[in-house]
Amino acid sequence: MNYSPLPYLDPGSGSIIIQLALAALLGLGVFVRSQWTRIKKMFGIKPKQMDENEENDDVEKQ
Amino acid sequence: MTTLKNNERLSTSFRDPSGFLFARDEKLYRQVNHSYSQDYTFLIESGLYDRLLKANLLIPHTEVGVQPIEPKSAFKVICPEQVRFISYPYEWSFSQLKDAALATIAVQKHALKFEMSLKDASAYNIQFHKGKPILIDTLSFEVYKDGAPWVAYRQFCQHFLAPLALMAKTDVRLSQLMRVYIDGVPLDLASRLLPASTCLNFGLLTHIHLHARAQMRYADAGAVNDRLEKTSRERMTKQALQGLIESLENTVKQLEWKPVGTEWGDYYNMTNYTDSAFEHKKNIISEWVRRLNPRQVWDVGANNGVFTRLASAQGIPAIAFDIDPAAVEQNYRQVKSARETNILPLVQDLTNPSPSLGWHTRERNAFLERAPADMVFALAVIHHLAISNNVPLYLLADFFHDLGKWLVIEFVPKTDSQVQKLLASRLDIFDQYTVDDFERIFGARFAILEKVKVRESERFLYLMEKRD
Numbered sequence: 269m270n271y272s273p274l275p276y277l278d279p280g281s282g283s284i285i286i287q288l289a290l291a292a293l294l295g296l297g298v299f300v301r302s303q304w305t306r307i308k309k310m311f312g313i314k315p316k317q318m319d320e321n322e323e324n325d326d327v328e329k330q
Numbered sequence: 331m332t333t334l335k336n337n338e339r340l341s342t343s344f345r346d347p348s349g350f351l352f353a354r355d356e357k358l359y360r361q362v363n364h365s366y367s368q369d370y371t372f373l374i375e376s377g378l379y380d381r382l383l384k385a386n387l388l389i390p391h392t393e394v395g396v397q398p399i400e401p402k403s404a405f406k407v408i409c410p411e412q413v414r415f416i417s418y419p420y421e422w423s424f425s426q427l428k429d430a431a432l433a434t435i436a437v438q439k440h441a442l443k444f445e446m447s448l449k450d451a452s453a454y455n456i457q458f459h460k461g462k463p464i465l466i467d468t469l470s471f472e473v474y475k476d477g478a479p480w481v482a483y484r485q486f487c488q489h490f491l492a493p494l495a496l497m498a499k500t501d502v503r504l505s506q507l508m509r510v511y512i513d514g515v516p517l518d519l520a521s522r523l524l525p526a527s528t529c530l531n532f533g534l535l536t537h538i539h540l541h542a543r544a545q546m547r548y549a550d551a552g553a554v555n556d557r558l559e560k561t562s563r564e565r566m567t568k569q570a571l572q573g574l575i576e577s578l579e580n581t582v583k584q585l586e587w588k589p590v591g592t593e594w595g596d597y598y599n600m601t602n603y604t605d606s607a608f609e610h611k612k613n614i615i616s617e618w619v620r621r622l623n624p625r626q627v628w629d630v631g632a633n634n635g636v637f638t639r640l641a642s643a644q645g646i647p648a649i650a651f652d653i654d655p656a657a658v659e660q661n662y663r664q665v666k667s668a669r670e671t672n673i674l675p676l677v678q679d680l681t682n683p684s685p686s687l688g689w690h691t692r693e694r695n696a697f698l699e700r701a702p703a704d705m706v707f708a709l710a711v712i713h714h715l716a717i718s719n720n721v722p723l724y725l726l727a728d729f730f731h732d733l734g735k736w737l738v739i740e741f742v743p744k745t746d747s748q749v750q751k752l753l754a755s756r757l758d759i760f761d762q763y764t765v766d767d768f769e770r771i772f773g774a775r776f777a778i779l780e781k782v783k784v785r786e787s788e789r790f791l792y793l794m795e796k797r798d
Contacts, residue, residue: 279517282545283484287574289544290536291479291566294573 337399341692342454348469352399360391360408361398366469367405369446373471378444382465387437389413389459389466411459413466414626414647414674418694419453419489420509421676421684423659424497424587425666426463427505430456431490433463435579438480442572447474451486453514454694460671477565480574484545487537488514491581495538496520498585499528502655505677512688517542533581589656602747603787610785615707615738616640618780618793622736624704630680630733631711635661635673638707642673649703651678680711680729681719698732706734710789713742716763717752723762727775737776737794741768746788765790 340351340358348366352359362370373379382388391410398404419427430453438448448470455467480486489508492515496504500523507515521542528534566574603611619627619641627641632650634657642648650673652658661675678684683697708730715721721729730737742749743765744758762771769778776794783790 278549279545280484282543282548283487283541284479285548286536286541286544287479287483287566287570290574290577291570294577295567295570296573298569298573298576 339399341690342694343467344689346450346467346469350399354396358410358412359394359396360410360468361400361404362406362408362469363403364405365403369472370405370469372446372473373468376444376446378441378446378471381440381444382437385436385440386462387433387440387465389457389464389468391468408468410466410468413457413459415649415700416457416695417674417676418508418684419493420506421678422505423589423655423662423675423677424494424502424505425659425662426458426675427453427490427494427497428582428585430463431486431494431582432579433465434486434490435575435582437465438482438575439572439579441471442474442568442575445474446471447478447480447571448472448482451482451489453489453508458674461665461669461673474568477567479566480571483574484517484541485514486578487517487541490514491534491537491578492517492520494582494585495528495534496523498587499524499534502587505655509684509687512693517545531581531584533577533584537578537581587659589659607784607786611709611740611791612637612640614782614784614791615709616644618738619644619646619705622705624736626703627705627707628701628703628734629707629709630678631708631714632661632675633657635664635675637709638673639670641705641707642670645672647672648674650675651680653677653679680715681721701733703734705736705738706730708737708739710740710742710748712739713746713749713752717749717756717760723768723771724774727772730772731775731796735796737792737796739772739792739794740784741765741790741792743788743790 336354338353340353343350347363348369349360349362352361379388383390389410391408394407394409396407396409398407419430422430433456434448434451438451441447449472450467450470452467455465455470456463457466458464459466488511493505493508496507496515504523507519517538521539524534524538529539615637623644624641624646627638627646627648629635629638629641629648629650632638632652633654634652635650638648638650638661650658650661652661652675655677658675658677661673664670665673665675678697684694686692686696686699687694712726715726716723730739744750744753744760744763769781772778772792772794774797776796778792778794780793781790782792
């Protein structure tokens with residue numbers, strides 16, 4: 269339900285558009301991080317353990 | 331706990347065309363509609379379902395041969411593992427809402443790895459089950475479409491990020507906005523209520539402040555079309571989508587709230603109980619619980635749950651209600667650190683309990699609609715209701731009569747120093763607040779099975795059973 273005091277206006281479109289506007293920036297972040305991990309690997313630095321099970325414990329360990 | 335009406339569609343899942351919940355023989359089932367068959371099959375066959383079960387993030391279910399309620403549209407009927415008690419985000423403490431948000435994010439991250447995505451990110455789809463937040467809506471997934479933005483982004487921000495930010499940065503009591511706005515806190519409102527300093531936080535700046543601006547700016551179709559024409563070739567790459575999810579996750583993780591400076595923060599250091607009286611009280615209650623072995627216990631006015639644990643430690647599922655978000659927060663942190671599975675702390679104001687809400691006021695159940703409990707604890711609470719809140723004893727007896735079968739209640743007489751404190755600032759108009767009146771008035775609604783004076787105190791503990 270999109271509650272809006274102005275019923276013909278839809279907040280949903282703005283939510284899509286801002287994602288598209290952020291897309292380049294956020295995608296770049298993920299790209300840079302993955303490259304950084306690769307470079308570190310080349311120098312023999314092990315990435316932080318982020319295997320699937322680790323990730324699941326995220327919620328639990330908070 | 332609530333008696334489920336046979337073959338009735340639950341009024342909580344009417345918005346979803348993918349399926350709905352219904353009750354039969356005191357059990358909940360979910361009908362999966364034909365229109366959702368592809369997504370459902372993909373969820374199971376891709377391995378995502380098993381992965382989420384392993385991670386304890388999705389409620390397990392079995393496919394059953396039960397006759398569907400609407401056979402024409404039915405693809406399958408599934409029986410999910412039954413959740414003991416349905417609670418709502420306006421009843422959660424800060425960390426409970428935060429963990430529910432992180433559980434939603436964790437589900438979405440797994441889903442993307444399996445080429446699926448969450449189409450809903452409603453806080454109401456998360457429940458606390460065996461001590462942990464878990465997704466209960468099996469029909470929340472859709473096959474990921476390459477290039478598509480996250481359709482549940484707005485909902486995630488309204489249901490989780492906005493209330494968490496408001497609780498952490500403005501005032502913890504703003505969690506109650508979730509009670510007013512059934513689809514989460516409107517972002518323009520959150521943006522106005524948050525301090526300006528939150529604009530310096532990248533996550534809050536983008537996901538709340540700029541997000542709210544974008545919603546206003548592109549709320550009207552003309553502006554949207556102009557903008558979409560310009561961005562028609564822009565797509566949300568999967569990498570960008572992952573970036574969005576990670577950004578939300580980091581923003582949520584950075585939000586903190588510490589339970590200090592509230593009413594009950596160090597309540598047990600301020601009581602008038604001696605150690606020996608405290609132990610005596612614990613022993614009496616433990617003994618009654620052991621003897622009656624109730625199916626579940628509701629502790630109203632539970633503070634940080636020290637007495638609730640007398641039941642949960644015996645393996646009895648217990649809910650610890652308290653008005654103070656700091657006490658509930660402390661209790662929840664204890665549940666987490668000790669990995670307790672059968673105690674659920676919740677925020678509840680007994681003088682104004684959760685009402686029924688939503689469409690036809692049937693979407694979210696009132697506090698009392700989720701009763702009765704087998705056994706109710708009302709310890710050191712009656713003087714607050716009777717004296718601070720002016721509720722006459724006969725109305726208290728009525729209320730507790732609706733709440734559960736057995737009642738463990740502590741009467742705190744006027745001579746008690748805590749009651750004296752309450753009376754210090756108000757006129758004593760409470761003629762009927764005596765042990766005799768209490769026994770007479772409660773005795774009309776309950777059979778008084780036991781009465782024990784707590785050692786080294788002025789207080790009495792009663793075990794009562796309600797009369798039909």
